[in-house]
Amino acid sequence: MTSTQIHRHTRLSIFMHWFNAGCWIFLLLTGLGLIQNDDLQPFTSWPTMLRSLFGGGANLLLAHEIAGIAWAGGFLLYGIIRLKSDVLPFIREIFTVDIRRDFLWLIAKGIQMTLGYKALSVIADKFGFSPKIPDQGFYNVGQKIFAIPAVFGGMVIAASGIIMILSQTGMASTELVQWAILVHFVTVGLVFAGLLIHIFMASIAAGEQPAFISMFTGSVPEDYARHHHKLWLDEVKKS
Amino acid sequence: MNKQLSMVIDSSACIDCRACTLACKVENNVPEGKWRNWVKRSEPDFNKPDWMDHRTPLHFQPGGCMHCEVPTCVQACPTGATYKNEKDGAVKVDSKLCIGCGSCIPACPYGARYRHPTRNIVDKCDYCENRRERGELPACVVTCPTKARVFGDINDPKSDAALLLKKNKSVRVINKESDTKPNMYYLSATAPMNWPVKARMPDAIQMWKLAGPLIWGVVGLNALGVLVMLGKQLLMKENAPETDESHEETRQS
Numbered sequence: 001m002t003s004t005q006i007h008r009h010t011r012l013s014i015f016m017h018w019f020n021a022g023c024w025i026f027l028l029l030t031g032l033g034l035i036q037n038d039d040l041q042p043f044t045s046w047p048t049m050l051r052s053l054f055g056g057g058a059n060l061l062l063a064h065e066i067a068g069i070a071w072a073g074g075f076l077l078y079g080i081i082r083l084k085s086d087v088l089p090f091i092r093e094i095f096t097v098d099i100r101r102d103f104l105w106l107i108a109k110g111i112q113m114t115l116g117y118k119a120l121s122v123i124a125d126k127f128g129f130s131p132k133i134p135d136q137g138f139y140n141v142g143q144k145i146f147a148i149p150a151v152f153g154g155m156v157i158a159a160s161g162i163i164m165i166l167s168q169t170g171m172a173s174t175e176l177v178q179w180a181i182l183v184h185f186v187t188v189g190l191v192f193a194g195l196l197i198h199i200f201m202a203s204i205a206a207g208e209q210p211a212f213i214s215m216f217t218g219s220v221p222e223d224y225a226r227h228h229h230k231l232w233l234d235e236v237k238k239s
Numbered sequence: 240m241n242k243q244l245s246m247v248i249d250s251s252a253c254i255d256c257r258a259c260t261l262a263c264k265v266e267n268n269v270p271e272g273k274w275r276n277w278v279k280r281s282e283p284d285f286n287k288p289d290w291m292d293h294r295t296p297l298h299f300q301p302g303g304c305m306h307c308e309v310p311t312c313v314q315a316c317p318t319g320a321t322y323k324n325e326k327d328g329a330v331k332v333d334s335k336l337c338i339g340c341g342s343c344i345p346a347c348p349y350g351a352r353y354r355h356p357t358r359n360i361v362d363k364c365d366y367c368e369n370r371r372e373r374g375e376l377p378a379c380v381v382t383c384p385t386k387a388r389v390f391g392d393i394n395d396p397k398s399d400a401a402l403l404l405k406k407n408k409s410v411r412v413i414n415k416e417s418d419t420k421p422n423m424y425y426l427s428a429t430a431p432m433n434w435p436v437k438a439r440m441p442d443a444i445q446m447w448k449l450a451g452p453l454i455w456g457v458v459g460l461n462a463l464g465v466l467v468m469l470g471k472q473l474l475m476k477e478n479a480p481e482t483d484e485s486h487e488e489t490r491q492s
Contacts, residue, residue: 037316168339177341197464
């Protein structure tokens with residue numbers, strides 16, 4: 001029952017994860033409240049509600065900007081002090097893809113998650129591939145597919161936000177600012193769509209509870225690691 | 240009925256002295272090269288044989304933000320920083336919410352908006368809100384030596400503006416392709432009439448109107464997917480809790 005715990009996340013990266021989550025929730029809700037336009041806002045009562053809560057649109061904007069700067073600044077600082085130990089290895093990890101193995105993983109995992117294990121073995125039999133879901137590294141390829149747009153989307157969100165703040169100091173042309181607003185909205189929307197899957201997979205999906213708990217404790221049971229991230233476990237064992 | 244502050248103008252009384260534009264600049268600290276209001280002039284037609292018979296071959300037309308009934312500037316603003324004030328019908332700019340993106344500027348057929356070079360927000364006529372709070376009339380109205388500009392609530396039948404409108408025929412200066420239903424009335428007739436441009440939504444705002452439903456659609460689809468997976472998980476657990484022996488995933492929790 002009690003298996004050995006394997007260290008997976010440092011304290012700082014756990015902190016950054018929840019810092020990111022908190023900022024995202026706050027910025028998403030306040031940002032949605034900043035869109036007040038009959039043609040652009042499907043939830044018309046949300047901006048009205050939020051603006052009365054914050055005491056006016058001007059305060060809402062200020063709160064959103066301060067939180068946004070804190071979020072981007074926090075990650076910039078983290079990126080600087082943990083560039084070699086965390087950031088570069090993370091970037092290398094999310095871009096490392098074994099096309100054959102990972103493609104098979106996507107298909108097999110996709111079938112298993114939607115249709116179940118029985119359907120997977122039937123389909124695998126029919127098309128002549130192994131029903132065993134291929135082993136994965138520190139992240140599985142599904143996580144990588146979300147990590148890449150999340151990281152670069154985050155950068156786009158921060159950059160477009162900064163352009164909007166610069167507009168208030170007169171350092172950005174109006175046309176650039178107009179496009180920055182649209183890019184900000186579109187990028188947040190797309191990353192948020194992926195985030196929904198991330199939240200489900202990490203906190204609700206069956207069998208993923210150890211991963212969720214590890215975002216507090218920093219470690220996962222060896223059984224879990226073997227089952228979900230075998231290639232990573234092998235590497236940990238080697239070293 | 241709600242108030243609708245409006246301007247009723249007898250442009251035939253305008254002598255083009257431009258005192259209104261100067262008073263406005265002083266009152267509202269309008270920066271160099273920018274104007275919150277204006278006096279347009281007609282093109283004299285010297286080809287008309289009788290042009291000398293007219294008192295003047297020119298016609299002057301005082302104007303400014305028309306605080307429209309259908310303000311295209313408000314439609315162009317993403318945040319509601321520019322809005323039609325329900326209390327008095329004036330179209331206003333919340334200077335602390337506006338980030339100066341300028342989307343509203345080409346959306347005004349009258350060119351009534353400009354980006355303030357040092358405050359970095361969009362500025363325009365607010366019917367001299369500061370003066371109105373003290374119970375005074377807008378600067379352009381009190382300054383006009385011929386009283387060409389009359390200001391008031393046209394929904395209040397006793398106001399000077401409403402009475403003038405009731406007694407006289409009036410016209411509005413509009414671009415036919417984008418009639419914003421301006422709240423600026425000119426008594427009997429005025430010139431020039433053809434200067435308002437077609438209201439133009441900035442490309443980014445037009446693109447947003449197209450991209451918006453797509454983005455909401457993607458978010459909605461993913462949310463639906465998550466709900467389906469959640470439902471499946473809950474149902475599967477109820478139906479077959481112990482049959483899935485080969486997989487520790489379902490047993491670990």
